[in-house]
Amino acid sequence: MEHKWTIRLFAGLNERLGASSIELLLPNRTLSVSELKALLSEQYASHRDLIHLCFVACNQAYAQDDAVIEHSDELALLPPVSGGEESAAEQDSSAASADAPLYWLTDQPISVEEVTRRVIIPNHGASIAFVGTTREWTQGQRTVKLEYEAYAPMAIRTMEQIGEEIAARWNGAGCAIAHRTGIVDIADISVVIAVSAPHRDACYEASRYAIERLKQIVPIWKKEIWDDGSEWKGHQTGPWNPLAGTEQA
Incomplete structure (x- = not known):
């Protein structure tokens, strides 16, 4: 059989x-x-x-x-990841509510203020937002736009994992991540990562950790589109191993 x-x-x-x-x-x-x-x-x-x-x-x-x-x-x-059907895993960033998700994918513009608002709580005195945008020039080659594709349910799950790791490492620090899918034009926002914590030093550390960990484990791929062609870009900083320990993030 x-x-x-x-x-x-x-x-x-x-x-x-x-x-x-x-x-x-x-x-x-x-x-x-x-x-x-x-x-x-x-x-x-x-x-x-x-x-x-x-x-x-x-x-x-x-x-x-x-x-x-x-x-x-x-x-x-x-394949090596970049280094983001309307569903519970993919929601418009404008749909804020009391139970608004902390991790989502969207094909619409991302509001930095909205992502940041979701991590601000009374007993945290510091918050920081990392904003990733489409760069026009990379090593002498002009990009005209990017295209992102995600394995949506797994992308959400691994972003949640990053949030759990941050909360454990930095004593309850909060995290929210929004990532674009589809076409993202030059200078447009592709990802926003917001972190809050009682003190600023934890915010800085956790924000850096979050973006590096996102590149390591979240299944989102990026296609660079040029005037004369395109190419899917994977992890660019060495062997890609999402099963590696978090000490490598």
Whole structure:
């Protein structure tokens, strides 16, 4: 009996392979992550090097190479991340309320004030907002716009994880993150990270930690679009390993 395996693809992978997912019929009900990647590398030999760099997500969490996965799991092959359907995981940043989310994706402009407002509480005396915008020139090449793609439910989950890590490291510090998806023009805001804490030193440290950790683990990809072409950009500062310990963030 054969079992159907479905593996979702994102960013540069779906462009190169010409599909948003791969479907395999295999006799195996279970495989290790490394076995699955080996099968994919064999089937798509011309993309072997890229597949080798990818991580597998199982049920919206990164999986170690020796982890055992099942054909019925929600699986995705994730290329190196950038380094963001209307749902509970993706909401317009103007929809503030008492139960407004702290972590969200949106294809609409982000309000810095709105993100910051969500972390200000009476017993915190300091708050800071990191604002990421689209840069026009990078190493002599002119970017005309960016395009962001996200694995939405997992992106929200990993942003929440960053908030939990910050609260644990900096004695209850608060965090909120909003990230754009879709097209972002030059000088427009792509991400806002707001942090609050009782004192300013914790704010500065936690803000830096949040943006570095976002680049490390959150499945959001960035395509740089130029006058004469485009390219999906992955992690640019060394080996991408979202399973590494937080001390590397």
